[in-house]
Amino acid sequence: MSKHTDSKHADSKHGLDSLLDLGQRVVSLARELGADQVRAGVGRGVSTELSRRDGHIEKAEKSRSLSVRASIMVDGRFSAHATSDLRPEALREFLGRAVEATRFLEPDLNRRLPDLETMGDADIDALDMRDASWDDLDPAYRQARCADLEDRVRAAGSDLKIRSVTTYAWDGSSDHVTVTSHGYQSAWRSTSFGGGAVISLEDEGGRLPEAYFTTGARHQADQLGPETIAKQVIEHGRHRLGGGPTASGRYAMLVENKVAGRILGTLIGPMHAEAIYEKRSCLDGKLGQRVANEALTIIDDPLLPRAAGSHPHDGDGMPARRRTLLDRGVLQEFLVDVYNGRRLGWEPTSGDVGNLIVPQGVRSPQAVLATLPQAIVVEGFLGGNTNPASGDFSFGVNGVLYQHGHAVRNISEMNISGNLFELLDRFSEACDDAWIWSTWRTPSLLFHDIQFSGS
């Protein structure tokens, strides 16, 4: 597919000046219309996605977007707005109405802009978030990648009854600009490349279990190779065949690295200052206390070069920094944004997370499983939720039951349930297989004595 250029995207290949100008224009206009403080965000994106199903292109999609966000204070009152209608007269009318609507609210001075001296960027160049090769990407690359991946998937699964294979490739560029009325401005760019495969297999009883595998990277050269993607999706597919529940009971649980973020994510929501202030956090009052087994450490590092969750500043404009959230089981830091920090009377620590890292251990998942008489390897979750106020959780799971290191049956239609603190206390080991193609960079995680409900 060819690229096209229109006036909204005229400098999409050459910098951010026009976006900074647009951000400044929004700030000036809102001030002129009556806002006391303004924070303008401008986002521009171009992305392309190609999908191929069973030998034919299924969908070719190209998108270009440019929109403006504006947070405004009027007489101590706050509101937030967004529009993609950037015609000059429409933008003026939009901001005028936004200012007028804000006057009906009640004052909340905690919403004022952060102090200028607390704002800034980490070293944007060091983050290396943009791959210049994207500018000249050959459109044939996507088709070739999809075709190659499909061939490899079919080869890896040649012994299986494959109903359908869909492969896809996407790439895009995003530009991010922030301008405030008290003099802060920031501009940075990023690219993303990714792809994956979805397979549908024929199984007993007319079932057609599917398996998928998706990865992404900031730079084209960092992407996972098609051979690995094909191997992974076929392996997951094999583990979905003939699956069913095994007996209810307590089992050791090894959560595969690629999905471990789902289970640890239950800890992140209650860490936010908003949840604490609004009395919806089971972690309230637990700062400095042990909330997990001492084998568990979680680090937030938004400064990793080329990583999925890296960013130069958080949503308040505070420079990104590395921090330890959980150190050997002890809760070290809450996620405190400026607004909720003011409500709580706490110093802000940043309400945003970047790349969440669980340091890896020394044993492979296979070595760990070999030492266990029985364990369920969880490869995916289905539904489920957490009560952030109490920490109670319940998730559907699928995976494989192992005995003494040997896979004995595929598992589906089972649930795990319990309480977050009980779960984290039963964490016992991180494996040596850290997964780095996601914002959660964790190895496979072993928990003991987890309640599974099945047949």
Add this chain to the structure above:
Amino acid sequence: MSIPRPDGAPGAWFEDGFGITPELLRRVMSAALSKGGNDCDLYFEHAASTSVRLSDGKVNAAGTHVDLGMGVRVVVGDQVGFAFTEELTPAAMMAAAATAAEIAEHGDPRTVAAPVAVRVTDWSPVLEPWDQVDMATRVKMIRDWEQRAFARDSRIARVESSMADAAMVVMIVRPDGRLVEDWRPMTRGHITATAIVGEQRESSGANVAGRAGLEFYDSARQGRLVDQAIDRTVFLLDAGKPPAGEMPVVLAAGPSAILLHEAIGHGMEADFNRKGTSIYADKLNKRIADKDVVIVDDGTVPHTRGAVNVDDEGNAGQRTVLVEGGVLRTYMHDEISARHYGVAPTGSGRREGFRSPPIPRMRATIMENGPHDPQDIIRSVKRGIYCQTFSNGQVHIGGGDFAFYMKTGFLIEDGKLTRPIKDVNIIGNGPQALERIDMVGNDMIIDEGGWTCGKNGQSVPVSQGMPTVRVAKLNVGGMG
């Protein structure tokens, strides 16, 4: 911020406001089909929404959002080329059309008919449109909800209330000349409450949503919203976990229809079936449920969140009988799948907005009434659970495995509701669960909550309804 209902002829909103003339539409459509293609649609959208939120006893945050743009889709067989622009200039639209056209590489240009306006039935007429409602009215309403919520139970320590309203004008143009303009209102009210007793704290809430104006919030509905938010929250203080394992599950009328949506509905969306990847792909005209089971997907239920005057391919909203007397009669079709199966589209081609192409989606998915008294259904269970409210669900389309998360319910012991229970995931296999529905009640309720369905990265508003039903066996994620 809101958009007034267009009072001109269909097409006038975009012609008068943005210079989208019939001639320009024909040029853009011709560009999209310049390399051939079976079909094409141009989808224009202008949407505006307003939200207000109360926290700390103050209505201290508000927001507005405007979306404007056009998506163009070219279809060749089952292949799709798609592009969109947020700028409604001739140059930007022609460029988007040229991009979408590239999916068809070898065909001859298609002839495009001159646009002719088609009028559609309005299933959600509005009495008090949002563009005529001032901010003070919105502020007063959510403040009143907060005060009534606190007054209802002394254990309530915090209340957050909010409401949002939106209006959207869309215009859909097809190569056969059909031009449809549709005005789509929406509103949603929400209350979150936290109860604290000693060291114990529980948080929950309720919401109501529909395609309507300010009249949606009559006193009865506002009362239900407050009552449900507080009742569901304080209920959790005394609730525990049910036992784990497989057991009979009675689903209460209304929100339990999440079972229909996850376990059954997605598998009946025709795109999965034409690709052969749905577990229902070879089950047309076969018995898949008890004879008492009738399931419809209906875009014509007035003012529901899933109501569709016209789908996003320009086809009229309609009522589609999916399962009749336990037999699978049809799937939910968009244009691509309808051509594949040689049937008429069912008005199920929906999209999140102009940035996405349409795909088959549910609207209001409903199980119709059966013969049983709900109390008899409860009395029939020796030991099981009764599910009242839910928060979310998920399905694996091909394998049929589904899950839904029960927020509140009761244990059933010897035919009676006994201990309150909460926070469990319930999991099963869709076709098996459908086969295991062995009692259907006569008390169908369409839930008025603000359900949103996600598929292929697109979210659309949906509704769902169901009478009380008994499922002979499902896996309950309890303890012990």
